[in-house]
Amino acid sequence: MTAQPYRTKSVVDETFEAEKAQIETDMREAQSLPINEYLGFLGDYGRVLRNMADAYESHEVAHGILLRHCDAALDRIAHENDAETYGA
Template sequence: MTAQPYRTKSVVGETFKSEKAQIETDMREAQSLPIDEYIGFLGDYGRVLRNMADAYESHEVAYGSLLRHCDAALDRIARESDAEKSGA
């Protein structure tokens, strides 16, 4: 991800499109890690989300939105994986 100016973006009307795309990519790539690395990756990912959120004036609001998206992406990826395993 390219460096963003520190807290210069507004969250008003923001869709976080580029951040959400990056989160989606990161979470899908993390699925291929061995379980111990996957857990470590997820444990550290909050820092990545904080760095993304720091580009916004209301960084706590941005962080909350990005964290919710990350959780939803993980849930969606898990459902997709379960569906593939069950042959659905």
């Protein structure tokens, strides 16, 4: 396996599809954790997002995009769970 070159990707025209798919998977898996583990997972996930963003030349821009996607994924999953639980 070849290591990802450090900060070689441009954010211009990037859709971050691979990263967004991984975030979605991670957030869905995190939902099954006990609350203490879930909170610890979320607390550490910022490091994961930083690592993902470090592949991009504009890593701060990439980090902001990935962080917003992560927040939106958590909101969407919570809404889905509420709909299943409460029929809302």
